[in-house]
Amino acid sequence: MLELPILGLLKEQPMHGYQLSKELTDVLGGFWRVSYGSLYPSLKRLQKQGAVEADEARVGGRRKNVYRITSEGERVFDTLLQEGGRESAEDTTFRMRLAFFRYLKPESRIRLLERRRAFLIERLDTIKARLATASPNADSYTLSLMTHGQNVTAGDIAWLDDLIAAERRQVTATGPAAATSATAKPSRARSRTARRTASTARKNRRTTTTRRKERTT
Amino acid sequence: MLELPILGLLKEQPMHGYQLSKELTDVLGGFWRVSYGSLYPSLKRLQKQGAVEADEARVGGRRKNVYRITSEGERVFDTLLQEGGRESAEDTTFRMRLAFFRYLKPESRIRLLERRRAFLIERLDTIKARLATASPNADSYTLSLMTHGQNVTAGDIAWLDDLIAAERRQVTATGPAAATSATAKPSRARSRTARRTASTARKNRRTTTTRRKERTT
DNA sequence: AGTAGATATATCGGAGCGATATATACGACC
DNA sequence: GGTCGTATATATCGCTCCGATATATCTACT
Numbered sequence: 001m002l003e004l005p006i007l008g009l010l011k012e013q014p015m016h017g018y019q020l021s022k023e024l025t026d027v028l029g030g031f032w033r034v035s036y037g038s039l040y041p042s043l044k045r046l047q048k049q050g051a052v053e054a055d056e057a058r059v060g061g062r063r064k065n066v067y068r069i070t071s072e073g074e075r076v077f078d079t080l081l082q083e084g085g086r087e088s089a090e091d092t093t094f095r096m097r098l099a100f101f102r103y104l105k106p107e108s109r110i111r112l113l114e115r116r117r118a119f120l121i122e123r124l125d126t127i128k129a130r131l132a133t134a135s136p137n138a139d140s141y142t143l144s145l146m147t148h149g150q151n152v153t154a155g156d157i158a159w160l161d162d163l164i165a166a167e168r169r170q171v172t173a174t175g176p177a178a179a180t181s182a183t184a185k186p187s188r189a190r191s192r193t194a195r196r197t198a199s200t201a202r203k204n205r206r207t208t209t210t211r212r213k214e215r216t217t
Numbered sequence: 218m219l220e221l222p223i224l225g226l227l228k229e230q231p232m233h234g235y236q237l238s239k240e241l242t243d244v245l246g247g248f249w250r251v252s253y254g255s256l257y258p259s260l261k262r263l264q265k266q267g268a269v270e271a272d273e274a275r276v277g278g279r280r281k282n283v284y285r286i287t288s289e290g291e292r293v294f295d296t297l298l299q300e301g302g303r304e305s306a307e308d309t310t311f312r313m314r315l316a317f318f319r320y321l322k323p324e325s326r327i328r329l330l331e332r333r334r335a336f337l338i339e340r341l342d343t344i345k346a347r348l349a350t351a352s353p354n355a356d357s358y359t360l361s362l363m364t365h366g367q368n369v370t371a372g373d374i375a376w377l378d379d380l381i382a383a384e385r386r387q388v389t390a391t392g393p394a395a396a397t398s399a400t401a402k403p404s405r406a407r408s409r410t411a412r413r414t415a416s417t418a419r420k421n422r423r424t425t426t427t428r429r430k431e432r433t434t
Numbered sequence: 435a436g437t438a439g440a441t442a443t444a445t446c447g448g449a450g451c452g453a454t455a456t457a458t459a460c461g462a463c464c
Numbered sequence: 465g466g467t468c469g470t471a472t473a474t475a476t477c478g479c480t481c482c483g484a485t486a487t488a489t490c491t492a493c494t
Binding site: 026027028029030031095098099101102126127130134139140141142143144145146148149151152155156159163 | 357
């Protein structure tokens with residue numbers, strides 16, 4: 001899954017490995033920090049797969065392998081952005097996808113956000129069930145762990161609800177049939193339309209569909 | 218670090234691999250789910266290291282390797298519980314430690330809680346700094362990711378503050394000089410003293426010599 | 435008798451990680 | 465002028481973990 005953010009960065013401009021390692025740290029907002037032991041093998045895999053191509057450059061006596069994404073790579077990127085991904089790294093994978101959400105059409109964004117939401121609801125239910133049954137004889141620290149996990153999960157769901165609400169608002173505002181915004185992003189700089197997703201909302205969640213449960217905290 | 222929860226469970230009672238895989242899922246409150254590809258190699262490492270010993274049992278025609286912790290294993294457990302651990306898995310490692318906090322003295326608990334707190338404060342500062350500098354030209358989703366990360370981290374810190382306060386209250390209530398370990402934890406750890414005398418008495422002769430690899434069969 | 439599912443151990447290939455090796459470039463300090 | 469520390473840059477080693485899969489046996493139901 002490291003392939004996803006690598007290709008995502010190479011979509012913006014060709015880069016060499018070291019530069020990628022720096023920018024990859026930023027792209028998820030400071031979590032994540034890649035290791036060279038992951039990055040360089042990953043680049044080789046992508047190269048063998050035909051998703052990237054390397055041009056050797058030389059600045060002074062210093063060698064650089066400048067990678068650029070191919071059309072095959074673009075296809076791989078689209079696939080990774082929307083599908084698959086191992087469940088064990090679900091949280092990380094979701095963050096990676098979100099970091100490149102600007103390349104998705106609003107409907108796809110909503111689909112992924114709701115898939116993630118369903119996953120978290122399931123996790124929340126698991127925790128609740130466990131808390132309900134194992135409560136009497138459990139260790140107090142484990143109990144605290146579970147309660148905290150419940151709160152965090154509920155908070156994550158509320159956050160997703162905000163994101164979903166913002167996307168829906170944007171779709172209906174732009175016109176439900178238009179939806180072209182994914183194709184022509186100039187660079188990583190924001191699209192003005194999607195800009196207020198994070199800041200607004202918090203008041204009018206509870207959209208149209210069957211939402212209840214959570215919010216307990 | 219999988220060794221920590223394995224030894225922690227074996228401290229309570231001897232178990233075979235499959236049983237461990239079940240209980241390991243519980244021990245962290247439903248997060249974590251171990252894989253056999255982690256568990257069995259991990260058990261072999263522990264065995265080679267002398268931290269656990271296996272007794273082959275047979276129920277009907279079915280073979281079981283029942284593992285029991287050694288005194289060396291107890292020492293390894295204490296070390297793992299208090300020190301080291303890779304930074305990349307910091308979150309998971311902390312959860313594992315917390316799940317076995319009952320084996321620590323209150324002062325050690327407070328020390329670990331505050332170490333964790335310092336780590337999270339640093340993470341929070343990093344996020345804040347990043348938000349302050351990269352704010353104007355960043356992608357809105359990345360921004361949202363960082364803001365949410367900031368909130369979650371702040372929540373974690375508040376949770377830790379509660380845990381620390383609870384520990385301190387308990388220390389001063391019991392008497393600052395008393396500090397007898399687990400101090401009235403009703404939890405799952407009871408009745409271990411009797412069992413431990415039996416098992417330690419049994420293994421004292423084996424410690425220094427003839428560690429003959431493994432008990433293959 | 436047949437089969438579905440739980441119990442039980444084990445290994446394979448692959449991916450990520452921390453550490454480390456090997457260079458070059460460049461400013462700072464003495 | 466030398467050299468020390470830091471940043472740039474690529475690459476690999478050993479290890480752990482993971483998902484998937486193989487191989488059995490036992491139980492329960494059909």
